[in-house]
Amino acid sequence: MSTNEKDIQNSCCSGSNEQIPGVIQSGSSCCSKEKPSRRVEENSCPSNQRKEERENLCCETSEEEEGEDSSPSAPPTQLVEYQVKGMDCPSCAATIEKSLRKKEGVQSVSVHYGTAKMAVGGENQAVYDQIPHQMKKLGFEAEPLQTGREMETYKVEGMDCGSCAATIEKHLSNHPNVQDVRVNFPTGKLHVLHTIKPEEIMREVKKSGFEAYLEKGDSSKEGQKTPRRPFPSAAISGALLALGFIGTFTSLSAEWVTAFYALAIAVGGGKPLRSAFYAVRSGSLDMNVLMASAALGAALIGEWFEGAMVVWLFALGNSLQNRSLEKTRDSIRSLMNIAPAEALVKEGRQWVRKAVEEVSIGEVIVVKPGDRVPLDGEIIQGASSLNQAPITGESLPVDKQEGDSVYAGTINESGSLEVRVTKRSEDTAIAKIIHLVEEAQEKKAPTQAFVDRFAAVYTPIVFMLALLVMVIPPLFIGGSWGEWLYKGISLLVVACPCALVISTPVAIVSAIGNAARHGVLIKGGTFLEKAGAIQAIAFDKTGTLTEGKPKVADVIALNGEKENLIRIAGTIEEYSTHPIAAAVSSYASERHISTAHGSDFRTLPGKGAQARIAGTVYYAGNPKLFKEMGVDLGQLENQLDQLESEGKTLVLIGTEKEIQGIISVADSIREITIQSIQSLKKSGLKELVMLTGDNEGTARRIAAEAGVDRYFADLMPEDKTKAIEKLQEEGKQVAMVGDGINDAPALASSDLGIAMGGAGTDTAMETADVVLMADNLEMLPHTIRLSRKALTIIKQNVWFSLLTKLAALVLIFPGFLTLWMAVLSDTGAALIVILNSMRLLRKNA
Incomplete structure (x- = not known):
């Protein structure tokens, strides 16, 4: 084997994140005994298989592919790269290659599992535009890289559960000029790749019953508007309902009472009805469909008061849910607002105020005492103490002098500083943190993925059951149509798993936002859940404990x-x-x-x-x-x-x-090490271990001073990986804490990789699962406690949602559960789940 071939094989099989220039590597050729990557968005391989079985499955699939002729019939005009999300093991890469090669117009496909990238060669632009849609059908996400077009991001208002997001996504996917669309309910964001004006995207979203606005970061683009104050449908509907109810106790005619109830249904149910229409058209069964069916059914059988009450409770519940969800979704807003919008820039002998977006690398800015640093840079004149808590979570100011780096958003506490800009506004540490946190909040945790799959099966089944309840008893058992229609409608309302679907994402978003404000970057719900399940932590010695x-x-x-x-x-x-x-x-x-x-x-x-x-x-x-x-x-x-x-x-x-x-x-x-180790022990971790390349004497001394339970000395980098695997063989879920660069093999082989010093280390922020931005262990105990509390709250939410549904289903058939009580139980359960999750936003959650 040549040197280059060895390099390629080692790069692929080690799970390296660095691709050898000029070489496109296929995931189907990567067959090693290394542990598959942990960075999984949704498991596509059975999670209960042992590691060796999964590896053998990957290798068998890869070997099957080797015999196929994958060479294109003609060389492609260009190769377009895509970032692929959701690959669980190399067999996923092989599956993608095999499936896409069969598509018309695709001339070549090469998927590299190690870097999660795919290169596609096609006959024309239409082929590339369809790739994200084809990948979604296979269960993966593909985002084009360097296409000259970027996905626009919109903020969507009015989504109150995951099915709303599915409705918007399905509706936009059917538009001929939309190439890729992703709607994320937890963050309330719409990401879309299209070739039309933003106004048309916003109109299409409005057809689905929601409002969409371009993010502020896209203010230069056409279509940017200020969000309007929402129409007070709940208040007006409630007032009309109250007038009708009061009218029943007066001499007001029955026609007028019915008219008030009908108007209450029309005002409060207009938006849900419109959303229900587009949901049905796109093949979704969301809460709007169920509520619209319930309200119309109630009116059909003459239960105008019940129908109006259903609509009003639904509108009121949505209003309260949206307010609570916005607080959760804006958990990262404090980070986004800490960097100033303007900087004082030196031009010749004058100082000129400029928007931070207009300041170039190399320009000199001044930061006065008490001001926030507008951009990342290096001090060229002056000395001061800077409060870096907004980024790193450090409780004490850090002394800075000439030659030291400063970060956007930090606070200059004393002396005046002249700073040479080293990064543009979109590349600053705080901008990267915000971007990574938003990405993390959009990633599904294993629990959320399970709940979504459950809801996708549960809702249609209960919907069909409700239809059978309306039809079968009157035809074959006896009883009035009105009675069984009423019970069927109640069952429709109960059918919506709204509280269950939002039980996990709201908790995940809240916990990740809390961690980010404390200087800890958790890269997704998967890693938040893993942090809560960790039983042992292995620490690199140099630069971590010392x-x-x-x-x-x-x-x-x-x-x-x-x-x-x-x-x-x-x-x-x-x-x-x-x-x-x-x-x-x-x-x-x-x-x-x-x-x-x-x-x-x-x-x-x-x-x-x-x-x-x-x-x-x-x-x-x-x-x-x-x-x-x-x-x-x-x-x-x-x-x-x-x-x-x-x-x-x-x-x-x-x-x-x-x-x-x-x-x-x-x-x-380190000064904080001993205190942090003691706090971790109090958190109930089974074992704290130190890994070091130093000799036995040094290891023994440092281990004794730090207070760890065990140490491994005289280790080469590859030996650290073996130490991690030894701990895993003992039946423990193991986290590895290192600097994110030298400890890469050990970080990759652990169940959870935690990197130190992310504020100034791009590699740490890109490769680790969790990043401690302050470069010390102070916030690690907080992270473990926060993760465990998040797991507890998620379990509470799931069980509460299921038990509420079960109780409501049981009470329907004896006739104890009225239609409005069914609505109240559904919206009330959703609101309780949201409020329970919001406890994770508190400082010491």
Whole structure:
């Protein structure tokens, strides 16, 4: 096998996120014993299969594909790349390739499971426009990359459950000029790729009974409008209902009472009726269909009061639900509003205010005390303390000086700063965080995927049952048509699983929004649920539990005073860039010990350094250096061995004749580490483990200081993966905490990858499942508690929704449940589920 072939195979089978330039890799050729990627939106392979069985299934499917002739009949005019979501294992990639090759006009397909990308060659643009629709049929999502057109994002008002989103999606999918459409109920967003004006998209959405507006970020585009205040249908309908009800106790004629009830139905039911029409046309059975059927049925059998009450309760419930849902959907709004809209930019000798979108990379901006930083950049003049809590969740301000990076949205607390812009407004850390959080809120969790599948089967079954209840008893059992029609209509109302469908997404959105405000980025509902199920956490040592840079631990003077020893050591190390030399120099500077006048500075590679001070040559180096010079270390051997056994690095200071002192250097524990470890233990985690490439002595010392239960020492990067797998073999769900770069293999093999330091690390934000933006463990216990509470609330919501439906179904047939009570139970249950989920928005949820 050639070198290039090996590189390709290793890249594919390791699950690397980096694609080798110029090489298109097919998921069907990736057949390894590595653990399949965890980043799954919806499982398409059976979740109860053991890992080996899933891998064998993937490999068998891949091998079947090898024999097929996949070469195109003619070379495609161009290749268009797509980002694919929902692939669970390499067999999914093989399935996509096999299916798309059969489509007319498709000349080539290559799917790379490792990078979740697909390259398609087609005869014309129409082929590429149909790819997202074809992928949706296969159970995946495909979004074109670099097509010259981007999906527009609209905010949709009025959606109160997932079936509303399905109605809009199906309606727009039938439009000939819409290539791809995705509607997400939890975030209230519509993403659409089309070739028509935005106004037409908004008109089509309105036909479905909803209002859509372009997001503010698209304000330059045609069709941007300010959302109108919603029509007060609930209030007017309620007033008309009240007038009719009061009229029954007065001399008002029955015709007038009926007229008031009919108007109440018309005003409150206009929107649901219109939505129901388009839902039926697109093949959806949503709440609007059921409520419209119930109201019309009630009017048909002469139960005008019941029909008006149904419509009013439904309108009122929707109004309350929408208000509550908007609070949940806007859980990330605080992040979106923290960065200023304008920046003070230096132009020549003047300072000019510009919109942040107009500021280019390299321009200089000024940030005054008390102002927020408008754009990411580097300080070129000034020093200050910045409050980074809006991004990282850090409780204390961070000191910044020339050369340090600053982030948009952070608060300048004291001195004035001049900052050179390093990123455009759309590429800042806060912009990326907002984008990733919104993506995370739109991803379905396993529980939500299950509930959606259940609801898709449950609703049509109960709808058919309701029709049978209306028809079968009057024909074959006896009883009046009006009585059984009434019971059937009540069953229709109960049939809608609204509370059940929103039980999971609202909780997921609330929890992810809460975490984001505290400096923790959770990449989706799947990972939120996994965080709640974690039993053990493995920590990388360097840069996670420790500072990642050495500090002086001991200063032992053998001849003379410690201060003089430090002065000599500081003088020798002053011009060295080695991390140990920097630690010694910093130690001297912190204690205000000035260096001596030195000359003849020399670095001794692998051994140390030397300098001439006051006519004498002094050395700072390891024991090996002095042994080579013939200096007797006999009396110091035991002391040196003891220090080394504690995991410390030794720097001996002396001349060619004698040792004058010993300075030991060690990596130090982060201030927050011990407190965080103790908080995690109180959270009930079974085991906390440290992984390190350091020797046994260092590992033992750091583990004891940090308070972890167990450690693995002398590990190479691939050994860390084996350590994770060993913990998993012990029956534990394992999370790995690392820096997101060097620990990539271990992060990928764990059940949940948690990266440190996301605010300044693009790789961490892109590759990990959870990112701690503050680069410390302070918020990890909060994340675990939040995830567990989210799981608890989701279970509460699901069980409450199911039990409410069951109780309502049981009460219908004895005649205890009236039509308006059925509506109240449905909308009330949905509202209770939303309010229960909103508890996750609280600061210390």
